[in-house]
Amino acid sequence: xxxxxxxLQPYPFEKLRALLADAQPPAEKLPISLSIGEPKHPSPAFxxxxxxxxxAQLSVYPTTxxxxxxxxxxxxxCERRFGVDTGNxxxxxxxxxxxxxxxxxxxxxxxxxxxxxxxxxxxxxPFYQIYEGAALLAGATPHYLxxxxxxxxxxxxxxxxxxxxxxxxxxxxxxxxxxTGALVPMDVLKRLIALADEHDFxxxxxxxxxxxxxxxxxxxxxxxxxxxxxGRTDFKRCVVFHSLSKRSNLPGLRSGFVAGxxxxxxxxxxxxxxxxxxxxxxxxxxxxxxxxxxxxVQANRQLYREKxxxxxxxxGPVMDIQRPDGGFYLxxxxxxxxxxxTRELFAQEHVxxxxxxxxxxxxxxxxxxxxxxxxxxxxxxxxxxxxxQRIRRFIEAS
Numbered sequence: 291x292x293x294x295x296x297x298l299q300p301y302p303f304e305k306l307r308a309l310l311a312d313a314q315p316p317a318e319k320l321p322i323s324l325s326i327g328e329p330k331h332p333s334p335a336f337x338x339x340x341x342x343x344x345x346a347q348l349s350v351y352p353t354t355x356x357x358x359x360x361x362x363x364x365x366x367x368c369e370r371r372f373g374v375d376t377g378n379x380x381x382x383x384x385x386x387x388x389x390x391x392x393x394x395x396x397x398x399x400x401x402x403x404x405x406x407x408x409x410x411x412x413x414x415x416p417f418y419q420i421y422e423g424a425a426l427l428a429g430a431t432p433h434y435l436x437x438x439x440x441x442x443x444x445x446x447x448x449x450x451x452x453x454x455x456x457x458x459x460x461x462x463x464x465x466x467x468x469x470t471g472a473l474v475p476m477d478v479l480k481r482l483i484a485l486a487d488e489h490d491f492x493x494x495x496x497x498x499x500x501x502x503x504x505x506x507x508x509x510x511x512x513x514x515x516x517x518x519x520x521g522r523t524d525f526k527r528c529v530v531f532h533s534l535s536k537r538s539n540l541p542g543l544r545s546g547f548v549a550g551x552x553x554x555x556x557x558x559x560x561x562x563x564x565x566x567x568x569x570x571x572x573x574x575x576x577x578x579x580x581x582x583x584x585x586x587v588q589a590n591r592q593l594y595r596e597k598x599x600x601x602x603x604x605x606g607p608v609m610d611i612q613r614p615d616g617g618f619y620l621x622x623x624x625x626x627x628x629x630x631x632t633r634e635l636f637a638q639e640h641v642x643x644x645x646x647x648x649x650x651x652x653x654x655x656x657x658x659x660x661x662x663x664x665x666x667x668x669x670x671x672x673x674x675x676x677x678x679q680r681i682r683r684f685i686e687a688s
Contacts, residue, residue: 297426301419302648309633315640322677324665325642327468327618329539331593331668334586337540340576347571354562356387360574363581364547368530371500372514378523379514383552386559387569387577390544391498391531392420395462398529398548399424401561402492403459410454413462414445416469416650416659418496421462430459434651436658443472443621447482458491466499466510469649469664470621471614479516486527492554495530498546499617501537501587502594510616514549525550536618537587538580545569545577594618597667597674604678608685620665621646625685628663634688639680 306325315321355361361381368379379385388394395418403409403425411425415434425432433454435445444467461482465474474482486493495513503510513530522528533546548555562568569577580586598613601620605611611622624631628645635641643663650659667674 292427294427294429298423299419302644305648306632306642306644309629309645310636310642313633313637315637319640319680321640321642322669322673322680323642324667324669324674324677325644327536327666327668328541329536329618329668330670331539331590333539333542334580334583336583337538337543337576337580340579341543341572344572344575347575350571352568352571352574354559354568356569357571357574358382360387360569360578360581361385363578364549367581368514368549371509372512372518374514374518375523378518379549380552384525384549384555386548386555386562387574388531388546388548388562389567389569390535390541391496391533391546393567394531394546394548395420395494395496396424396427397562397565397567398494398531398558399428399430399460401558402494402554403428403430405429407459408457409459410457411460411462412450412454412458414464414467414470415653416646417462418464418468419649421496422651425460432651433458434653436653436656437467437470437472438658443467443470444474444478447478447485455485455489455491458489461486461491461493463493463495463513464499465495465497465512466502466614466616468496468499468617469619469644469646469659471499471617471619473510473615476511476516476519479511479513480520483516483520483522483528491527492551493528495528497530498533499536500532502591502618503616504591504595504598504613506588506591517550524552527551527554529554534577534580537590539590540580543573543576543580545573545580593671594667597671600671600675601665601667601678604675604682608682618667620667621662622665623662625688628659628661632663635681635684638687639684641677641680641684 365379365381409430413421529550535541646659646662
């Protein structure tokens, strides 16, 4: 067996199951889960129709590169969304379809990391656990950048020593952040691109929550936006990861893309050719329908706005809690230890959240997730309101 597997930490939901295993919530209260970030809004009917209309493609082996029509649809969407001049994203060189960002983030790390150079992979802390696992199995060492409220829940990149940057091979960004919902500002993105040039590392921007924001007039900037602002038409050292899971309520479709630096994507394509992760053709055709439509995405954002407004009205008076910049998570402080809060809330109110300490790593005696919980507002509005009312009742009774 691969010895590196022993380095992997238990996944947060495995730890959560153990924490709640012997708790006995009141049977008369229906369970409400705010733990897993799985969208519960309806999937677009036209995507399902496109999928079923193309089931004849089940008899066709898909190519790893994907069909030209999907790569074209993705390229044009990126240009529209991130202010890239039309034609600057070459569908044949700058885009690669993937089966959701989870597998792509992991596989990308295996393709990019050079094991011979004491590689570091930097990530925000707290973080999406795939960043850490991918780094460890690629033979790199994870290096965690704390995201605290004092710094707007973003890493303090100015505090990273030069010797760390010199060993960095991949810098993972997550904007909006999971679990914090924080956006990486445009000026910071530009500065990070300069650092990537100086120290020769790759910026891997996980932007799977980028289409969940509050102000329709101000969609969040992304790494491609920063490249466009800098006139960086080759997207050198910059790669973005996007998915239909959150944007279009299609987590079961397993469809996303990687876009950016053509040389890096050429190497990644080679890796994926052997890895065997081609997207089925019928899924590609259904994905085109999703990327070409924005009406369902706008409607989706409105549903989240309504839920955030309602839940914050209920919890604001009893918790240290803020509206995030984007995404669908709340990241409040807990009045007691986060694991105890999670367990007792479940036992008394049958509501499940995730302890923040399960989503971060302790470094030098400090865990930026400790004393917080993650709440995913993915359930329907009425269910989110009921959950918030139960949480408030639990806090007020404690």
